[in-house]
Amino acid sequence: MLTAIIALAAAGLALALATQLGALLIQRAFPPQGRMIDVAGARLHVVELGPRDAVGPPVVMLHGASSNLRAMQPLGDRIAKARRVILIDRPGHGWSPRARVADSTPAIQGRMIVEALTSLGVERAIVVAHSWAGALALRIALDDPDRVAGLVLLAPVAYPWRGGAGRYNDVIATPLIGPPLAHTITLPLGLLVASSAARGVFAPQPIPADFVRDSESLLLLRPHEFIANARDLVTLKAAVVEQAPRYAEIRAPLSIISGDVDKTVSTGIHSRPLAASVPSAKLIVLPGVGHMVQYVAPDLVASEIETMAGLMVQDVVTAQ
Numbered sequence: 001m002l003t004a005i006i007a008l009a010a011a012g013l014a015l016a017l018a019t020q021l022g023a024l025l026i027q028r029a030f031p032p033q034g035r036m037i038d039v040a041g042a043r044l045h046v047v048e049l050g051p052r053d054a055v056g057p058p059v060v061m062l063h064g065a066s067s068n069l070r071a072m073q074p075l076g077d078r079i080a081k082a083r084r085v086i087l088i089d090r091p092g093h094g095w096s097p098r099a100r101v102a103d104s105t106p107a108i109q110g111r112m113i114v115e116a117l118t119s120l121g122v123e124r125a126i127v128v129a130h131s132w133a134g135a136l137a138l139r140i141a142l143d144d145p146d147r148v149a150g151l152v153l154l155a156p157v158a159y160p161w162r163g164g165a166g167r168y169n170d171v172i173a174t175p176l177i178g179p180p181l182a183h184t185i186t187l188p189l190g191l192l193v194a195s196s197a198a199r200g201v202f203a204p205q206p207i208p209a210d211f212v213r214d215s216e217s218l219l220l221l222r223p224h225e226f227i228a229n230a231r232d233l234v235t236l237k238a239a240v241v242e243q244a245p246r247y248a249e250i251r252a253p254l255s256i257i258s259g260d261v262d263k264t265v266s267t268g269i270h271s272r273p274l275a276a277s278v279p280s281a282k283l284i285v286l287p288g289v290g291h292m293v294q295y296v297a298p299d300l301v302a303s304e305i306e307t308m309a310g311l312m313v314q315d316v317v318t319a320q
Contacts, residue, residue: 018188020183041091042112049086059125068216069087072294074295106135106139134155141250150311152305158240166233173234186226190218194218271285
């Protein structure tokens with residue numbers, strides 16, 4: 001028995017050391033590319049693209065779960081040819097540390113992002129959000145409507161769904177149990193399944209070549225980010241239960257783009273009811289498309305953003 005305990009302790013120590021070294025190597029491979037903005041409860045990593053003096057409101061892009069701002073950057077690069085684009089690592093993700101793991105809800109993260117936009121001198125913006133961040137963008141529109149000139153939501157989470165956030169996320173988000181696992185087995189296991197997990201999110205479309213590298217997805221495997229991500233996922237359902245009854249209050253123009261075979265965020269559970277609830281909503285459902293609509297239909301997504309930005313400019317000219 002003693003021998004077995006010693007062997008387990010040694011294995012745990014070896015995994016912890018390997019995780020620490022692996023996290024350092026991942027961070028060295030994918031360093032921050034933008035600037036840091038201090039807000040209450042976090043430091044947000046922000047990358048700005050395009051001309052700062054572009055006509056029309058800036059475009060703010062928010063990434064979903066299990067990712068960081070680099071997952072939105074290909075779309076951002078496309079838009080930035082003519083517009084100011086602001087990419088933000090959500091609190092706890094990428095290079096945005098947050099002070100408390102519990103700061104996981106759209107309401108809390110929305111306040112942080114609005115504070116960052118104020119620091120950047122952004123009074124109103126078009127908010128483009130994918131997946132988990134759909135709930136975040138909706139919450140910003142509810143809590144700070146004057147800040148949101150328009151919403152473009154890509155396969156958004158908006159309503160409660162049957163089931164939970166996955167058993168492993170439940171375990172990782174559990175105090176005393178989750179952190180030891182995150183600091184020992186998550187990184188080595190994650191390295192084994194990263195590519196297959198990414199392929200599953202893109203299905204039925206093929207995953208772009210080098211997506212895991214280019215999106216810097218391995219940053220997720222660092223213990224602190226993996227725990228934050230799990231916490232975001234396990235608290236999201238209660239958060240959308242609380243905010244969903246208010247969606248009819250949203251007056252900002254809203255465009256929703258989803259795939260009809262999305263197995264990650266069901267279009268029938270989220271996008272269709274949202275479009276029916278928000279008076280200003282426009283819904284585009286792409287046949288045969290899965291969850292990563294910004295990669296599958298970038299021209300369409302960019303066109304919707306440009307159309308909304310054009311409407312904002314027309315409104316300003318008319319008001320003058």
